[in-house]
Amino acid sequence: MATAPDSQRSDNLKKFDLSPLAPYFDAISNDEHREQFIELCDWLLEKFPQLEPVIKWNQPMFLHHGTFIIGFTVATHHINIGPEPRAFMRVLGEISTKKIKHGTKTYQQPFDKSFDYALLERIVSETLEDKREITSFWDHREFRDLGDCHKSCVTRW
DSSP states (O other): OOOOOOOGOOTTTOOOOOOGHHHEEEEEEEOHHHHHHHHHHHHHHOOOOOOEEEEETTEEEEEEEEEEEEEEOOOOEEEEEEEEEHHHHHHHHHHHHHOOOOOOOOOEETSSSSOOOHOOOHHHHHHHTTTTTSSSOOOOOGGGGGGGSSSHHHHTO
């Protein structure tokens, strides 16, 4: 996994408070994968300092005003990235076009491949905008207002 883009990091970058995720970091046995995941979380908070890192259901997640924005799971060879379903459906076409391995709710970022920070930034930005007035943890709105989203994905939800 590549490091965060140089244009967005500097040698004197302030590290953000990731202490709520420390138990999860400590459980990642591969040192290199742990460091890559910490770097990813740090990048996320650099780009979106309004996010709150938490662990829920034994998984690291990032919330905004108490509502879910994105979650992660570190596996042996990749990171599972779990956006809010509405955001996932918006980018599913791009994920498929880029031949990124995915399931019905998550996509995989292999540790040995260049990280697509632009895709993650788009997902988080759109989710923050989409959920600006949502106060529940999960978004329970219908999908029909998503417009030109992949209809085949809607039937799976």
